[in-house]
Amino acid sequence: MFKVGLVGLGTSNFELLKYIRKTYPEWNCFVSEQGEIPQERRIFLEKEEIEFEEGGHTEKLLESDSFIMSPGISPNSLIGKNVLNTGKPITTELEFALKELRKRKKGIFIGITGTNGKTTTVTMLGHILKESGLKTFIGGNIGVPLISAIYEDYDFYVLEVSSFQLSWFNSEEQLFHLSSVLNVAEDHLDYHNSFREYLLAKLKIVNLTSGYSILRNELTVEFDKLFTKNRVVPFSIRGETILSLKDGIMLFHKAQLELKKYIKAKHNIENALIAIALSHFLGLSIYDAFEKIAFYRYPDHRMSEIATIEGVKYIDDSKATNAHAVVKALDNFSPDNVVLILAGKGKNESYKELIERIRNLKKVIIIGKSLGLVEKLDCEIPFVIVDNMSQAVELAHKIARQGDVVLFSPGGASFDMYRNYKERGMDFIEKVNTLKEMVSSSR
Numbered sequence: 001m002f003k004v005g006l007v008g009l010g011t012s013n014f015e016l017l018k019y020i021r022k023t024y025p026e027w028n029c030f031v032s033e034q035g036e037i038p039q040e041r042r043i044f045l046e047k048e049e050i051e052f053e054e055g056g057h058t059e060k061l062l063e064s065d066s067f068i069m070s071p072g073i074s075p076n077s078l079i080g081k082n083v084l085n086t087g088k089p090i091t092t093e094l095e096f097a098l099k100e101l102r103k104r105k106k107g108i109f110i111g112i113t114g115t116n117g118k119t120t121t122v123t124m125l126g127h128i129l130k131e132s133g134l135k136t137f138i139g140g141n142i143g144v145p146l147i148s149a150i151y152e153d154y155d156f157y158v159l160e161v162s163s164f165q166l167s168w169f170n171s172e173e174q175l176f177h178l179s180s181v182l183n184v185a186e187d188h189l190d191y192h193n194s195f196r197e198y199l200l201a202k203l204k205i206v207n208l209t210s211g212y213s214i215l216r217n218e219l220t221v222e223f224d225k226l227f228t229k230n231r232v233v234p235f236s237i238r239g240e241t242i243l244s245l246k247d248g249i250m251l252f253h254k255a256q257l258e259l260k261k262y263i264k265a266k267h268n269i270e271n272a273l274i275a276i277a278l279s280h281f282l283g284l285s286i287y288d289a290f291e292k293i294a295f296y297r298y299p300d301h302r303m304s305e306i307a308t309i310e311g312v313k314y315i316d317d318s319k320a321t322n323a324h325a326v327v328k329a330l331d332n333f334s335p336d337n338v339v340l341i342l343a344g345k346g347k348n349e350s351y352k353e354l355i356e357r358i359r360n361l362k363k364v365i366i367i368g369k370s371l372g373l374v375e376k377l378d379c380e381i382p383f384v385i386v387d388n389m390s391q392a393v394e395l396a397h398k399i400a401r402q403g404d405v406v407l408f409s410p411g412g413a414s415f416d417m418y419r420n421y422k423e424r425g426m427d428f429i430e431k432v433n434t435l436k437e438m439v440s441s442s443r
Helices: 011-023 039-047 078-085 093-102 118-131 163-168 195-207 217-222 266-281 286-293 323-330 352-358 389-399 421-441
Strands: 003-007 028-033 051-054 066-069 090-092 108-113 136-140 156-160 178-181 213-216 232-236 243-246 249-252 255-258 304-309 312-316 338-342 363-367 383-386 405-408
Touching: 003 011, 011 028, 011 039, 011 093, 066 078, 090 093, 090 163, 093 108, 093 163, 108 118, 108 195, 108 266, 118 136, 118 156, 118 266, 118 286, 163 195, 178 195, 178 266, 195 213, 213 217, 213 266, 217 232, 232 266, 243 266, 249 266, 255 286, 266 286, 266 323, 304 421, 312 421, 323 338, 323 352, 338 389, 363 389, 383 389, 389 405, 389 421
Parallel strands: 003 028, 003 066, 028 051, 066 090, 108 156, 108 178, 136 156, 178 213, 213 232, 232 243, 312 405, 338 363, 338 405, 363 383
Antiparallel strands: 243 249, 249 255, 304 312
């Protein structure tokens, strides 16, 4: 009997396991989880008489005929290397689901990757398509596994794709119709062996795409030999290419769209450029797409203005989990008006660009010591370390003056103190609202 080993039982693998049991009942499934399997998933495994192990991976797993990897498991980890060394077929939920859905020969698949801006661009494009009356699935790495779309037919599938997922892709099939690599900067260097390895994982998506791939002009120049030229559309943020930005205006062929009319944050103008360009390649009018962006609601914890207290704006950017995202956030403000709150677990980044940018800030407050940044700072940088969010918000309030901005843009993963960036963002919001009530009551 064919035995498939599921390495990890997170949300995506669990959804895929349920699909496999319905569709391929003849397969013998084996689940191997490094941690503890949640109770509701354990109940399912026992009911379906699926063999499993938890608390580590054993030789039983390696006896499988093929493997479905949880993307969070690095190919460079011990179990990742052991699975690779078997020489047996390996896939992920995303790759498996793409192949299953492509069998229907229905729907258009768009993959969007990059270091920052993926979720915004995915949901922005999804918004444009839905507002155009098209049945659209929005998912992938944003917490909605693609396999969950298998029970319906959609016109379009707009998918966020991570470097983790792409690292495990072995397919030579072109599974996406369109794609984009938004930007690439240092991130996840605790998962990838090097920045180049991370970069090449992102760029895999280009050769997995049958139609156009939109990516930064400098990447098309540096990695020209990796791509089929007629499928790559370069874009520039300096007005250098046929698809580009200049002073907040999108230039595309002879068209000009004043994106800054609807979009405040500079990095979101770049995201809108990609969403509108992809809309064009999907057959929509760029002018209609532009107008629909006016009614787009940004995902939470991304440059969200929470409150204004005594003339100071408090901004939640908890989704900024790497240094590049913080730099992009700082682009929107005058540095001497910013009190920046950093936090989280570092990812072996160099922080070179971020360090230069924070030199001129009013103050830098760092929560905890997990970020790995403090050791790289010099005495000229105005920083202070605190223990928790309450102390950070209280200190920021004491330092900031009317016209200033308190920017919570952590620059690290949330797992040092929180379950995820959403919980971290909600903690910041709660502390700011408490501060607001306290200030109001003292008047």
